[in-house]
Amino acid sequence: MNQPLFLKPIFQERIWGGTALRDQFDYNIPSDHTGECWAISAHPNGPSVVEDGPFSGKTVAELWEERRDLFGGMKGEVFPLLTKILDASTDLSVQVHPNDEYARINENGELGKTECWYIIDCKQGAEMIYGHTAQSKKEFADKVEKGEWTSLLRRVPIQPGDFFFVPSGTVHALCEGTLVLETQQSSDTTYRVYDYDRIDAEGNKRELHIEKSIDVSTIPHVDAPVESxxxxxxxxxxxxxxxxxxxxxxxxxxxxxxxxxxxxxxxxxxxxxxxxxxxxxxxxxxxxxxxxxxxxxxxxxxxxxxxxxxxxxxxx
Structure with missing residues (x-):
């Protein structure tokens, strides 16, 4: 095939989203709380559609099913990758993702979620949460139960052009004023450890997944090496x-x-x-x-x- 497949992005509103996707990329976003652009996706929660050419109107998921030759005959039930742009207008929840085996057993066959972030832009002095300080599962659980977030969570400074590899099991969160391109496995499984006691538009706190988070977190934390x-x-x-x-x-x-x-x-x-x-x-x-x-x-x-x-x- 000698034609590129240009894709129409899908937008997801989030409690922590903002307007950077419109302001910086001129996207027609649905609201002033748009957190995610699902740019290249075959996931059922936001499948990308081909904009033009012989496959115009087809989703990436349909092409994966019907024209596997376009992807080199790669094996697998689902298209393996998902590209997003994230606008963290406010802090994201502190979260962790399972690996393939845990997700397959506990999340109805969903893939696990290893991801990575390229920092497109961020405010001066921006940080992200990457890892934790606990040396044992018991210490981790105790600090979570007591809400000792300041001593538990590792904060690292970031600047535009930085790249972070975030394997499954890594406790992490983007923080306020950050715009990133995320490359990840095609999964929408997230376990929230902490959400700053925020409430949604209906006045409800978002669900936490403490037991699963403790199950899948890498303890003690290990920085994933990036050799640019x-x-x-x-x-x-x-x-x-x-x-x-x-x-x-x-x-x-x-x-x-x-x-x-x-x-x-x-x-x-x-x-x-x-x-x-x-x-x-x-x-x-x-x-x-x-x-x-x-x-x-x-x-x-x-x-x-x-x-x-x-x-x-x-x-x-």
Missing amino acids: ISREMNGVRITHFVDSSFFSVEKWEVSGTADFQQNKPFMLFSVIDGEGVLKKEGKHSPIKRGAHFILPNGFDEFSLEGQLTLIASWKE
Whole structure:
């Protein structure tokens, strides 16, 4: 297939969401509390739809079922990846995600959730919660029960351009004033440990999942290593962030014209800054900040032209 699959994003309203998805990406968001752009998704809670071309109107999930050849014949019941942009206008709940085995048993066959974050933008002095201080399950449970959040939760400073790998079992939370691109397994399973005693529009506190959180948390916490390796090629600087069994993620910074080879089963792309053109065999596709697309199996040689930054991901 020699045509990119451009996708229409799905928006999710959240108690912690804001307007950055409209202000920074010019998206037509549903409200001033829009927290998530599900940019490339086959998950039933927000499936992406192909915008144009021979598969216009098809969802990624339908293509996964009907045209597995587009994805290199990859095995698996569900499309494995999900790309989001998150606008944390206020603090997200402190949460943790299960691994595949725990989710399969306890969440009706859902995938586990290993994810990663690229910090697109954040306010000055921004932080995120990444990990905890407990050395044993008992210490963790005791601090949760007593509400000793200040001593339990690890806060780390962040700035635009930072990248964090968040394996399942990692206690974490985005904090106020943060805009991130998230690459994750295709899962919507989240266990809330703490939600700042917030109430929703109906005056109810959101559900917590204390027992499951204690079950799946990695104790003691282990920082997941990220070794950012950059290489310069003609017209592009590529920064490789992570290789895992779930996904690989890179940042491509194009300045001018750069030639590429799509030799993966498929690749996902999100344009997070700038604009330019995707060129393939005489066909020109304009792309700009906020565009999301899949390059299917067999796409092979293509070029990008302009001043733009993309996040690329794939699974082998």
